[in-house]
Structures are given as C-alpha cells and as structure tokens.
Amino acid sequence: MHFIFEQNQYISYTLAANTASSTPRELGFTFPAEWAxxxxxxxxxxxxxxSWQGDKLAKMRPQYLAFIKAISEGENVGIIANDEALKQFIIGELTKTGVDLAKIEFIVKPTNDAWCRDHGPSFVVNPKTGEKMIVDWGHNAWGGKYPPYDDDNRTPRAVAEYLNLPVVNPGIIMEGGSVEFNGAGSLLTSKSCLLNPNRNPHLNQGQIEQILCDYYGIEQVLWxxxxxxxDDTDGHIDDTTRxxxxDTIVACVETDRNDENFAVLNTNxxxxxxMRLLNGKQPNIIELPMPKAVIIDxxxxxxxxxxxxxCNAGVIVPVFNNPHDQIAIDILEKAFNGRKIIPLLATEIxxxxxxxHCLSQQEPLV
Structure with missing residues (x-):
C-alpha cells in the first residue's frame, strides 16, 4: 500500500459537527492496552x-530491519518514509531481510527523526461502536531540544488522512513514551516529564491529569x-515502569547502590x-533488573x-550482549505468562x- 502526503496539504479531519465539543472520553473512546x-x-x-551520528545510522539499520521483520510476523507495519527515494531504498532492504512486503504499508511525507512513539498518532477506540480515532498531541522534540520538529509534528494528521480516520487535537504537548496504560482506566506517567516547564508551563498537575483523562479516555493518573x-526525554515512563x-507492573530496579540509577529507581x-488501582487494590509489582551500564564511546x-x-507476534525485548540479558528475559517470560518473548539486539539502536518501544506506535484492531 502507498500514500503520499504533501507538505502543503492541510485536510482537516474532525469529529462530527454535533459532537465537536465533546471529548473522546465523553464519546466513549479509550486508549487500549498495548497487549490488545x-x-x-x-x-x-x-x-x-x-539521532545516530556519523556511521552509526548504517550500523543500527540491520537491527532496525530485524525489528520490522519481527513485528511483521503478526501484523502490518506502517512505515513513514521521508521521500520516494527512501521508500524505494526501504523496499530493497526489506526484500534482502526477507520481510513479506504484503505486510508493509507506506506513507511518504517529510520527517525529522525516528521516534514515532512520541510524534506519531495516538489511537483511541470506542469498544461499543468499533470506531477508531486519532489524537493529535503537539510535539516539540522533548522540550525543544532537537529542532526542527515541524515535519514530525504533522505525522498524526498524515496517518489520519491515510486511514480516513477522524482526528482531535487537545492543544498541548504530549509524548507517547511518557504514558503507560493498563486498559482498565489507569495511566502511569512521571512527574519529571509531564510536569516539566519545557512542555506545558501554563498547566498544573491537576489540569494535565484532566486532559489525559479526557483525551485518552482513562479514569486515573498515577505518578x-x-x-x-x-534518557534525554526528561524521564519517559517506558524506560522504567510498564x-x-x-493489575501487574514490571518496575526497573538497580541493585548497585553506587550506580547513578539506584536512587531514582528505588524512589519510583x-x-x-x-499506589492503588481503580478497584482499590495495590498493583502486583515485578522487579526487573537494569542491564549493567550500557556505555558506548x-x-x-x-x-x-x-x-x-x-505486538501480535510477541514481546520484542531489547538486549545488549549484557550479563543481565537472560535474567530479564526469564523474568519477562514469567510476567507475560505464555506470550512469546522475542529478544532482539539493540546495541546500536x-x-x-x-x-x-520509543521507535513504534501501535494501531489497535477494531
């Protein structure tokens, strides 16, 4: 499948006129758990x-292609390509990697960076009607750290046009890697990120919580x-707590008291x-070790x-040729209780x- 999104196209997809003032939650939409x-x-x-300077982009590409192949074993992969030349290059690389091209969809549009979790579309669904909608959060490259980012900020609407889906814009900065969902009304996030003045300095914690509830269709925000x-994102949750x-959370822990991550992970x-979930119960907590420090250059x-x-094919877990890799794999195999664990090298990525997780954003099936 192929779709070209021109930079000068501004087709507005909105909710129906009679519901335009309603939030996704009021309309019955919610953000599904990732395992749906x-x-x-x-x-x-x-x-x-x-993000990958010098020869590092070429070095990480085989690991990135292996990631695409693993996802495609269970679902389609939508790839946003900067231009037609890059699309043709990708097709060639995927062919050499053995990926079934029938599972690949393309949108050709200008892009700035690769972190689709943060600049890509957030899909919410209405379980009763089977409808799907895109929430178009604002993106400012993690507090303005890496301009330009305007092409990435246009990505959700390009995907909405390609899929012919309605889109709603909450009008604030939000990143997909900063939020984690249990599919039963609860959202996890971090104070260091969402309360950082480089995102939405005009909003306090209560106002941010209300917007998260209204546009993700959830009932509870846990911090x-x-x-x-x-982590240059000011503390994204998807590196620490999932x-x-x-009712079960895996929480990263560091056992070395001299390690820089010990104190913050212990505080978390x-x-x-x-914490207590909406049902009043304390979540089950499974401690997940950090790898020994992954230091490059x-x-x-x-x-x-x-x-x-x-994803549909299993749980794709980054590993680092690290002494703790197998320990983490074993813990996650038990935690996911039968879902296939797919360890992939991320030493270059x-x-x-x-x-x-940072590189991807799932589109639920409805």
Missing amino acids: PHRATWLTFPHNDA VEDGIVG FVNE LQMLKE DFRTPGSYANFLI IWGQGSF
Missing part, C-alpha cells in the same frame, strides 16, 4: 544523523518521580508500592529492558537514546 490486538504498528524510518540516566496486564519503586546510554514492544 493490533491492526498495525507504525514506524518513522530513520534517514538522517539527528512516579523520574527517569534513568542517558504494565504487563491490568516505593511510589509504586503506595564513553556515553552511558539509557539501556533498559522495559523498553519492550508488545540504543546510541540514539531510545529503543524498540
């Missing part, structure tokens, strides 16, 4: 050295404190233990086993300061 069936997973194909060393089912863990990357992607 997917129609596709969306990626923005990396093409410049914004941890901060993120890990090397739901594996409605204590906060998690104080004297830079400590935000290597984390929590940056996994749950992680230089970009993110991994498989």
Whole structure:
C-alpha cells in the first residue's frame, strides 16, 4: 500500500459537527492496552544523523530491519518514509531481510527523526461502536531540544488522512513514551516529564491529569518521580515502569547502590508500592533488573529492558550482549505468562537514546 502526503496539504479531519465539543472520553473512546490486538504498528524510518551520528545510522539499520521483520510476523507495519527515494531504498532492504512486503504499508511525507512513539498518532477506540480515532498531541522534540520538529509534528494528521480516520487535537504537548496504560482506566506517567516547564508551563498537575483523562479516555493518573540516566526525554515512563496486564507492573530496579540509577529507581519503586488501582487494590509489582551500564564511546546510554514492544507476534525485548540479558528475559517470560518473548539486539539502536518501544506506535484492531 502507498500514500503520499504533501507538505502543503492541510485536510482537516474532525469529529462530527454535533459532537465537536465533546471529548473522546465523553464519546466513549479509550486508549487500549498495548497487549490488545493490533491492526498495525507504525514506524518513522530513520534517514538522517539527528539521532545516530556519523556511521552509526548504517550500523543500527540491520537491527532496525530485524525489528520490522519481527513485528511483521503478526501484523502490518506502517512505515513513514521521508521521500520516494527512501521508500524505494526501504523496499530493497526489506526484500534482502526477507520481510513479506504484503505486510508493509507506506506513507511518504517529510520527517525529522525516528521516534514515532512520541510524534506519531495516538489511537483511541470506542469498544461499543468499533470506531477508531486519532489524537493529535503537539510535539516539540522533548522540550525543544532537537529542532526542527515541524515535519514530525504533522505525522498524526498524515496517518489520519491515510486511514480516513477522524482526528482531535487537545492543544498541548504530549509524548507517547511518557504514558503507560493498563486498559482498565489507569495511566502511569512521571512527574519529571509531564510536569516539566519545557512542555506545558501554563498547566498544573491537576489540569494535565484532566486532559489525559479526557483525551485518552482513562479514569486515573498515577505518578512516579523520574527517569534513568542517558534518557534525554526528561524521564519517559517506558524506560522504567510498564504494565504487563491490568493489575501487574514490571518496575526497573538497580541493585548497585553506587550506580547513578539506584536512587531514582528505588524512589519510583516505593511510589509504586503506595499506589492503588481503580478497584482499590495495590498493583502486583515485578522487579526487573537494569542491564549493567550500557556505555558506548564513553556515553552511558539509557539501556533498559522495559523498553519492550508488545505486538501480535510477541514481546520484542531489547538486549545488549549484557550479563543481565537472560535474567530479564526469564523474568519477562514469567510476567507475560505464555506470550512469546522475542529478544532482539539493540546495541546500536540504543546510541540514539531510545529503543524498540520509543521507535513504534501501535494501531489497535477494531
């Protein structure tokens, strides 16, 4: 499948006129848990050295292609390509990798960076009607750190046009990697990111919570404190704390008291233990070790086993040729109780300061 989105196209997709003042939650929409069936997973194909400098872009590409292949074993993969030449290059690379091209969809439009979790579409669904809608959050490249970002900010509407879906714009900055869902009304996030003045300085915590509830269709916002060393997003939740089912959380922990991540992950863990879900119960907490520090060219990357992607084919887990890889795989196999664990090397990808979850955004099947 193929779709070209011209930069000068501004087709407005909105809710029906008689419901335009209603929020997605009022209309019965909600953000499904990641383990719900997917129609596709969306990626923005990396093409410049914004995140992988020098020869690192070429070095990470085989790991990125292996990621696409793994997802495509169970669902379609939507790829946003910067231009037609890049699309043709991708087709050639996927063919050499053995990917079934019938599972690949393309949108050709200008892009800035590869982190589709943060700039891509957020899909909400109405379980009663089977309708699907895109929430178009604003994107400012993690507090304005990496301009330009205007092409990436246009991505949700390009996907909405391609899929012929309605789109709603809450009017605030939000990133998909900063929120985590259990599919039963609860959302996890971090204070260091969503309360950072480089995102929405005009909003307080209560106002942010209300907007999250209104546009993600959830009932409860739960907060941890901060993120890990090397994470340039100001503490995205998907590097530290993830739901594996409605009432179970895997929480990253660091056992070395001298490690830079020890204190913050211990603080997050204590906060998690104080939380109660909507049913009044304390969530089950499974401790997930951090890898031993993943250092590349004297830079400590935000290597984390929590940056996994749950897709139809299984759970794609980043591994780093690290002494703790197998420990993490074993823990996640038990946590996901029968869902296939797919460990993939992210030793080159992680230089970009993110991994498989950061690179992707799932589109639910309805």
